[in-house]
Ligand SMILES: Nc1ncnc2c1ncn2[C@@H]1O[C@H](COP(=O)(O)OP(=O)(O)OP(=O)(O)O)[C@@H](O)[C@H]1O
């Protein structure tokens with residue numbers, strides 16, 4: 394049995410905000426989330442806007458501190474480490490963001506942007522050798538190394554996302570969080586970027602936490618999927634088990650919104666409505682296995 398690369402245990406994060414008339418309120422953005430990612434595996438994290446997907450990604454990356462819970466990477470509890478002790482792990486875990494426009498520095502040549510992590514971590518040898526390395530990274534993500542001297546505004550959205558990915562893989566990480574990396578792109582470009590992720594995984598043995606809205610891409614790319622609702626995972630398991638045999642009403646509603654490519658079956662598709670606002674978790678709800686690693690959030694009596 395191989396050990397998991399990432400173990401997330403009972404992660405919690407609340408935000409305190411001031412609301413209308415200065416009244417304070419608390420958002421439970423992430424509320425007891427647990428999951429594992431094996432080396433080289435892709436876990437898809439899906440759920441409606443505000444369900445806590447990005448917060449989970451930031452907590453895993455250590456960009457934010459949890460209120461409770463643990464993030465264990467390659468056997469080490471990162472939440473127990475000082476920022477200095479965490480530094481070596483920064484190399485091994487990287488993140489790609491949704492908006493390739495915001496992620497890039499507009500005044501920096503894209504080659505320098507991709508090279509920066511190598512410089513910061515003192516890797517890649519001398520300047521000439523580093524340039525070669527960056528050229529190789531450009532080729533890996535499907536960009537002409539001649540583009541290295543250009544600025545971000547000279548690129549399309551899909552190309553900018555490739556640049557962001559090149560930077561993220563510069564340090565040869567074992568694990569990547571991709572937070573909606575294709576949502577901002579044209580539909581025609583989305584599949585190309587998903588294919589790039591798949592290609593990188595095969596080449597580098599990269600494990601991926603793929604946060605997404607588009608369930609058809611998740612089905613295509615991910616080995617396993619976890620569905621989030623209001624800060625909790627309501628269903629998780631092997632992708633085909635969850636897609637073919639969804640148990641939680643929220644998962645069923647999500648799946649019923651996905652068009653079916655077969656026109657005959659598409660005609661018979663019925664959308665299931667789920668009232669997330671009116672939904673309350675059963676007080677004793679826990680993820681319970683319904684077989685083959687397929688977990689569903691259920692009360693003890695259901
Ligand atoms: N820095 C913050 N301060 C206050 N509230 C926040 C903060 N970040 C997130 N939240 C709240 O936490 C909840 C979860 O947000 P999060 O961004 O993790 O959701 P998400 O699933 O990524 O949504 P989306 O699909 O829209 O990206 C939301 O209610 C959000 O408003």
Ligand SMILES: [Mg+2]
Nearest residue numbers: 446447448572
């Ligand atoms: Mg988000």
